[in-house]
Amino acid sequence: MKEMIALNQELAEKTGELEITVLNQWIREHHREKPLTYIIKTWGCQMNERDSEIMAGVVEECGYTRVDREEEADLIIYNTCLIRENAEMKVFGNLGQLKVLKRKNPKMRIALCGCMAQKEHIVAKLKKSYPHVDLVFGTHNIHELPALLLESYRDNRRQIHVLEDGVKTYQNLPSKRLYNFKGFVNIMFGCNNFCSYCVVPYTRGREQSRSKDEILAEVRGLAESGYQEITLLGQNVNSYGNDLESSVDFADLLEAIAVIEGIKRIRFMTSHPKDISRRLIDTMAKYPTICNQLHLPVQAGSNAILKKMNRKYTKESYIEMLNYAKASIPELTISTDLIVGFPGETEADFQETLAMVREAEYDFAFSYLYSPRAGTPAAIDPDQVPDDIKHHRFDRLMDTVNPIFLKKNQALIGRSQKVLVESVSKNDASILNGRTEGSKLIHFPGDSNLIGKIITVKVTKAQTFILFGEVE
Numbered sequence: 001m002k003e004m005i006a007l008n009q010e011l012a013e014k015t016g017e018l019e020i021t022v023l024n025q026w027i028r029e030h031h032r033e034k035p036l037t038y039i040i041k042t043w044g045c046q047m048n049e050r051d052s053e054i055m056a057g058v059v060e061e062c063g064y065t066r067v068d069r070e071e072e073a074d075l076i077i078y079n080t081c082l083i084r085e086n087a088e089m090k091v092f093g094n095l096g097q098l099k100v101l102k103r104k105n106p107k108m109r110i111a112l113c114g115c116m117a118q119k120e121h122i123v124a125k126l127k128k129s130y131p132h133v134d135l136v137f138g139t140h141n142i143h144e145l146p147a148l149l150l151e152s153y154r155d156n157r158r159q160i161h162v163l164e165d166g167v168k169t170y171q172n173l174p175s176k177r178l179y180n181f182k183g184f185v186n187i188m189f190g191c192n193n194f195c196s197y198c199v200v201p202y203t204r205g206r207e208q209s210r211s212k213d214e215i216l217a218e219v220r221g222l223a224e225s226g227y228q229e230i231t232l233l234g235q236n237v238n239s240y241g242n243d244l245e246s247s248v249d250f251a252d253l254l255e256a257i258a259v260i261e262g263i264k265r266i267r268f269m270t271s272h273p274k275d276i277s278r279r280l281i282d283t284m285a286k287y288p289t290i291c292n293q294l295h296l297p298v299q300a301g302s303n304a305i306l307k308k309m310n311r312k313y314t315k316e317s318y319i320e321m322l323n324y325a326k327a328s329i330p331e332l333t334i335s336t337d338l339i340v341g342f343p344g345e346t347e348a349d350f351q352e353t354l355a356m357v358r359e360a361e362y363d364f365a366f367s368y369l370y371s372p373r374a375g376t377p378a379a380i381d382p383d384q385v386p387d388d389i390k391h392h393r394f395d396r397l398m399d400t401v402n403p404i405f406l407k408k409n410q411a412l413i414g415r416s417q418k419v420l421v422e423s424v425s426k427n428d429a430s431i432l433n434g435r436t437e438g439s440k441l442i443h444f445p446g447d448s449n450l451i452g453k454i455i456t457v458k459v460t461k462a463q464t465f466i467l468f469g470e471v472e
């Protein structure tokens, strides 16, 4: 089934760029007095954030102006996530509240896109119970946003168009980046791994690498615009290039990016432990522009659970690679993702996760309660772990990891760190927020004109999740 729902087949064939011009003209003709406004709300991962930047660029080009409050918007776009149940609940909760706004401004258009749109049962629910949602499109056709909007204005009917897979041509559309000093660059889309708990392969399609030339051109463009830091994005960056005709792999790509003049910091995520190579670690060690930071999601410490998760590595192979990375890259910051309460997880399995985090000595970890996701094999596993046990294990995991994070942060007290200054603190205008090369958040007094610069900050105090310091 190539196409799930297509109200207008023609729309699929139109390119975003052409439609931008047409919609722009239409808006100028129909909304002479007051420019139309938009807001985009984004849930989920950096992929979604990047897609939102592109949609922002596209709608601005069409003639919309950004506003900060939904009440003031003529177009509301929800770019959604359903990685865990609470992500999905949040979107439905917010969506319900939009009913009132739409009543006040009937010309308002409400669009839902992103990963939730890729699931048929969710589209069915939207059709049935959320009549105020005007547009639904998926992760493979965000370039059709202008065409769908135009159609929705012209015939005033709801537009639902979701593709099961597609070529990501929209990467070259205009984009409005959130920052002018650090940016995301997609290097590949989709995922082929089918970890048994995860919806991503069903919402993002199969792996599709962008060509090296296209990526390098985007990074060069960012460097020319003064960007200091870039983060290369992919669900499993280590399999970059497997689907390309040329024999380029992620280490080659990283090497080519590392020597681009102007870019001072390169990060990447996510690195799948089953595919990480020593060559990649050697490349990280070789180039000072590649940050000494590795996010290597382990998920669990028991081989039995890793097998059931379909992760395709063992705790031994994981630790071996981690130790190689630690030995090769000085001052390496390591982080991970952990899932607690996966179906069939026994107390003994959980103890192995605790042993793993103690051995790995992570600087930071994203820890999640296992959340059954419709359509994934783990969701129908009869061996689900009861909620109270999941929560109890989660609390014990926190009690184990938090002191490790604190210890690692405290080890930095008195040390100088290169910090990219990112923003002014929301609570205190005299305090700046920045990130160390290891991606640790640091607060320090300073002037807002330092934003976007890399400076040296001496760490003076450490908490579990934050460092404090002084500009040197």
Ligand code: SAH
Residues within 6 Å of the ligand: 083, 084, 197, 198, 199, 200, 234, 235, 236, 270, 271, 272, 297, 299, 337, 338, 339, 368, 369, 370, 371, 372, 373
């Ligand atoms: N591609 C990345 C992960 C993307 S999803 C990788 O393989 O590392 C981000 C994280 O969400 C995962 O690493 C996992 O820890 C978590 N996650 C995914 N599905 C989940 C589920 N059903 N329940 C709980 N956590 C989940």
Ligand code: SF4
Residues within 6 Å of the ligand: 191, 192, 193, 194, 195, 198, 199, 200, 201, 235, 236, 272
């Ligand atoms: Fe999900 Fe696994 Fe793919 Fe990561 S590698 S996106 S966890 S299926």
Ligand code: F3S
Residues within 6 Å of the ligand: 043, 044, 045, 046, 047, 048, 080, 081, 082, 083, 114, 115, 199, 200, 203, 204
């Ligand atoms: Fe969520 Fe989709 Fe990303 S499910 S985590 S937004 S790939």
